Amino acid sequence: MQEQPENDLETYQDEALATLALATDEKGIEAWYRKHLAPSGTMNQWRKRIGAQPAEQRKAFGARVNTAATALATAFETQKRAVAALELERSIARQSVDVTLPGRSLTSGGYHPVTTIIREVERVFHEMGFLTFESPHAELDEFNFELLNMPADHPARDMQDTFYLSDRTVLRTHTSAGQVRAMRIYAPHPVRVILPGLCYRHENITLRSEIQFHQIEGLLVGKSVRLSDLKGVLLSFARKMFGREQRIRMRGSYFPFTEPSVEVDIRCTLCGGAGCRVCKHSGWLELLGAGLVHPVVLANGGYDPREVRGIAFGMGIERMVMLLHGIDDIRHFFQNDLRFLRQFRS
Ligand code: PHE
Numbered sequence: 059m060q061e062q063p064e065n066d067l068e069t070y071q072d073e074a075l076a077t078l079a080l081a082t083d084e085k086g087i088e089a090w091y092r093k094h095l096a097p098s099g100t101m102n103q104w105r106k107r108i109g110a111q112p113a114e115q116r117k118a119f120g121a122r123v124n125t126a127a128t129a130l131a132t133a134f135e136t137q138k139r140a141v142a143a144l145e146l147e148r149s150i151a152r153q154s155v156d157v158t159l160p161g162r163s164l165t166s167g168g169y170h171p172v173t174t175i176i177r178e179v180e181r182v183f184h185e186m187g188f189l190t191f192e193s194p195h196a197e198l199d200e201f202n203f204e205l206l207n208m209p210a211d212h213p214a215r216d217m218q219d220t221f222y223l224s225d226r227t228v229l230r231t232h233t234s235a236g237q238v239r240a241m242r243i244y245a246p247h248p249v250r251v252i253l254p255g256l257c258y259r260h261e262n263i264t265l266r267s268e269i270q271f272h273q274i275e276g277l278l279v280g281k282s283v284r285l286s287d288l289k290g291v292l293l294s295f296a297r298k299m300f301g302r303e304q305r306i307r308m309r310g311s312y313f314p315f316t317e318p319s320v321e322v323d324i325r326c327t328l329c330g331g332a333g334c335r336v337c338k339h340s341g342w343l344e345l346l347g348a349g350l351v352h353p354v355v356l357a358n359g360g361y362d363p364r365e366v367r368g369i370a371f372g373m374g375i376e377r378m379v380m381l382l383h384g385i386d387d388i389r390h391f392f393q394n395d396l397r398f399l400r401q402f403r404s
Contacts, residue, residue, distance in 0.1 A: 067104060071126040074100070078130075078137050087134075087141050094130055101127050168403030171379050172272055172391060176254050179274050179375070182298045183252045186291065188276065191243075191251035193236030195229060195258070202228050202235040205358040206315040221260050221269075229258035233275035234315060234372055237351070240277055241359025248280035248366075254375075265387050272375035279351065279361060279368035285318070288348055288369040296324050296345070300382075307342060316349025316370055327381055336381070343381055346373035 074094050081087045094100050108120045221229040236253040253275040261267045296304045311321040324345045326337035333339035351368030376391050390398045
C-alpha cells in the first residue's frame with residue numbers, strides 16, 4: 059500500500075466498486091466492509107496519506123480521497139440493502155413457502171357420535187329440569203358398591219368385572235356410583251340430576267362389549283315421587299329422542315340399589331315393532347335399567363326414606379348409538395378410525 063502511487067486512487071476505487079458488486083450475500087458484504095471501509099480498512103490508509111503529501115497537493119488529494127470514500131460508502135449502503143432483500147427471498151425459499159400458491163381449504167372436524175348423543179340426551183333432560191352432575195371415574199369402592207346396597211359378596215364386585223386401582227378404589231363400573239355423591243350434596247332437599255360419563259369393566263372385548271363405555275344416569279328424589287313418575291319421565295324422554303309415536307314398556311328386573319327394579323324397552327327403531335333381526339323379532343329393544351331408589355341407598359345419601367322417595371335410571375350410550383345407526387360392532391367407537399367417524403360428521 060505504501061508504495062502505491064497517489065494517482066492510483068481512482069483505480070483502487072473502480073476495483074473496490076467492482077468487487078462490491080460481487081458481494082451478494084451477508085458474509086461477502088461484511089468481508090468487503092472490513093477490507094475497505096472499516097477503521098482498519100484501505101480507505102483509512104488513503105486518508106492517512108493525505109498528511110504526507112507536499113503542501114500544495116494536500117488539499118486536492120484530500121478532496122479526491124473524500125470523493126472516493128463517499129462513493130464507496132454510498133455504493134456499500136445500496137448493496138447492503140440489495141443483499142438484505144436477497145437474503146429474505148432465500149430464507150423464504152428455504153422454508154419452501156410459495157406465497158403465490160392458492161391457499162388450502164380448511165377441513166372441518168365433527169363430533170364423535172357418542173358425544174352427539176350424550177349432548178342430545180342431556181338437552182332432553184335439561185328441558186325437564188335435570189341438572190348435569192359430574193362424579194369421579196376413579197371411585198371409592200364405597201360409592202361404586204357398598205353404599206349402593208351391594209354386599210361384599212355380590213357377583214358384580216367380582217374381580218372379573220371390576221378394575222381395582224387399590225383395595226379401596228376402582229374405576230367406576232357404572233354411573234350409579236355418583237348417586238350417593240349427588241344425594242349427599244342435595245339432602246335433605248329434592249334432587250334432579252343426570253350423571254353422564256365413561257364407565258369401565260374388566261371384560262373381554264367383543265362385538266358387544268368393551269372395557270370402557272358411556273352411561274347416563276338419572277336420579278330424582280323428592281317427597282311425592284312415585285313409580286309412575288319414572289314411567290312419565292322415560293316416556294317423554296323416549297318420545298323426544300326417538301319420535302312422537304314412540305312407546306315404552308317396563309319389565310320386572312333386579313338391581314341391588316333399586317326396589318322395585320325394572321328394565322325399560324322401546325319399540326324397535328328399525329322395524330317399528332313388526333319384528334326384525336336387530337330386535338330378535340320381539341319388536342322391542344332394551345333401553346335401560348331403572349327403579350325406585352332403595353330405602354337403604356336413600357338413607358346412605360342422607361335422606362329419611364320415610365319422608366322421600368326416588369327414581370333412578372341408567373342407560374348405555376354406545377348401545378343407543380348402535381341402535382340408532384344400525385352399527386353392529388361396539389369396538390368402532392374407540393378405534394378412532396376416520397372412515398367410521400366421518401360418517402357422523404354433520
Ligand atoms: N347401574 C345399572 C347398570 O349399570 C343401571 C341402573 C341405574 C339400574 C340406575 C337401576 C337404576 O346396569
